[in-house]
Amino acid sequence: MKFQKPKGTKDILPPEIHKWHFVEKVIRDTMDLYNFSEIRTPMFENTTLFKRGVGTETDIVGKEMYTFEDKSGNSITLKPEMTAPVARAFVEHNLASQAPIHKFFYITSMFRYEKPQEGRYREHTQFGAEVLGTNDVYSDIEIISLVKHIYNQVGVHNFKVKINSLGMPDDRRKYIELLINYLNNHQEHLSNDSKRRLVINPLRILDSKDPNDIEITEHAPKILEHLDIASIVRFEKVINGLTIAGIDYEVDFRLVRGFDYYTDTTFEFISEDLGSQNAIGGGGRYDKLVETIGGKPIPGIGFGSGIERMIMVADRNNFIFPSGKSVDVYFITLNEEAKLVAFKEILNLRKSGIKCEYDSLGRSFKAQMREANKMNSRFVYIIGDEEITKQKGLLKKMSDGSQTEISFNNIIENIK
């Protein structure tokens, strides 16, 4: 019997890892530039956090959570999203009393029990940010600019920003009633899925892909026309800010996201390079979440973005990810004594930060040359019988093939 990775998971092997290192570095550097600090929370939480925070009617909580009982009978869930854990840590450590505003970022695995397909895993990696403590419109704009800023550095240019406002809960509730009334009159023409959603989560009918549903919802009441004046003003300010920031956006009344905690601003980044799972990232404002999970009424906004999907888009746009430093010196050794000399020299060179490699299979000269060439070594240092006698090795520059005799302890001066 052969072992294989669990369904919906992946291994990242050496030829791919430089992409991840690069993306992670860009994220950390850019987050620092925007003055966000990293937060790490456990891989799992008590299940009730997500039920309370995210909402039991959402698909993520309702059917996609990795939930299990631990040995003492507590219900544990591998985190399917990061906003609720961050809010929990924020409340648990009473951070609100230490400073009025907190800006967090994270890079972490997420777990959702779904049917895997391209760009969709059961364990995937997201980076994201959360701003807690202000509902300033500029924090909305800053978050969206930040995402774009990071995308552009990692080769993700081909994407659209969709934006909408879901208003505050009271307005949304009233709007949903209007929507239900409207849809009830067209019920017989709705898809089966949407008939079901009419009872469970009517907003979701707005983003149905069924042509009939789209036709019907085209003339449905629009949420943006039924919001409180404060929400409308704020939405306009956000949009204005995006224009000033030079970010192209598309107002999309069909954009309703899969978490119950959103209020006012919601947004999504989509790319046509992803196929059917076309969202690279998304987020929104959640001004009621902190109090929902037992904190003070503190507003927040955040986003999450899938790193697998970002790399996928970058690859499909032929983005070249910078790779690490290549080998500086490959030691070619032709006998046992030479190996000992090489071993001593390598110890020294590595202390000075020179990247070295050597043959550990006792292979032929030619094979060692090929190996050095394959790993793109800048230099080769050859030690054979003659060189041992002279106490000088042959330093060969691979780019032009030139080679000179260099004493054993003189290598470092000659490879600049």
Place this chain on the structure above:
RNA sequence: GUGGGCAUAGCUCAGUUUGGUUAGAGCAUCAGAUUGUGGCUCUGAGGGUCGUGGGUUCGAGUCCCAUUGCCCACCCCA
């Protein structure tokens, strides 16, 4: 969770229609092409229980069933 397709060497795939001797190619790997010199070229070698388990048959990579995995769409999302 629902529907459709695919599974042959490390990778990309022929071979399946019309079951029939030791299952092939390219790339990759390794080794050679006169003494101790890489990239290009040439030659050769290793590597597969044909996803797994049953069944039909004198005989199965090829037909049938089941199972697992992957892909596509729906659902949903990153």
